[in-house]
Amino acid sequence: MKPWKLLNTEYLVDAPWLKVAKEKCELPNGKVIDDFYTLWQPDWVLILARTTEGKWVMTEQYRHGTGKIALEFPAGIIDKDETPEQAALRELQEECGYGLDERRETRDERSLVYLGVFPVNPDRHRGVFHVVFFDNVVKNGSTHFDSTEEIETSEFTDEELQEKMAEGSFCHPLQMAGYLKFKLLKHRNKI
Template identity: 70%
Template sequence: MKLWKLLDKEYLVDTPWLKVAKETCELPNGKVIDDFYTLWQPDWVLILARTAEGKWVMTHQYRHGSGTIALEFPAGIINNAESPEQAAIRELQEETGFAAASPSVSYLGEFSVNPDRHRGKFHVVFIDGVSRNGDTHFDDNEDIETSTISDEDLHKKITDGSFNHPLQIAGYYRWVLSQK
């Protein structure tokens, strides 16, 4: 199997938070696709934070794409020159006020957001033994409520669809599989 050859790229949207490109690609069989669209967003980190009591730190926030208040694990953009682990510790504190005095931080890997058309990826970081120990520091567009839930309640919410972010569920199950 061979890779496609990129012949041309034109950015239709080019911002720090989103890029949309119209690409011309040549397939291995010689066929040319004149309008293959790709997306790019900055890499981000999914934070699986667990308290000393074994409860997961979760957030509720409005998501304009779905028009809903979504239940999610904390997450955020990885800044330049920042490792996923550093971003996870920072974002957890900023969004939830949770941190750990001497955090047990495990990098669980990265996922492609959507390998068909999306060039971004997200990283999964597990932080164990956190507690609420400070103030939140929201970005201007954030309004976040934080709660903690048990593994059993999280599984119920996945089953009934009230926790339905597929990328976050994939990250959580990466952690579940790492425990076996």
């Protein structure tokens, strides 16, 4: 199997937060597709943060795409020259007012774990998201929302979170995939 050959790219939308491209591609069999559309958004980080009591830090905020208030893990755009772990720490503080417990004398190497990078949608989307897990986070300050954000924070046990998934009140598929990756690694004693 061979990849497609990109012959031409025309940007229909070229904004800082979204790019839409019309691409002309040649398939390995010689067929040419004149109008294959792709999307790009900035890379972002999904933050799986668990408190010292073993509860997951969650957010609720309005999402205009669905027109609903959404229950989610904290997440945010990775700034230029920032690692996913740095972005995760910054976003967790900004959105939720949580951070790593600085009072702990020693920190287990598993208290901050990079779980991987995933395509948003391998078919047409060029962006990726990273998943970072923090264990033993604590409420340690105030939030600092962007001008477009209004966020409420809550904590859920693992059982409560799974119930939210089962009933459909937590239904973000990419975030559920990040949580599943965590559970699989934990089950295999990799975390």
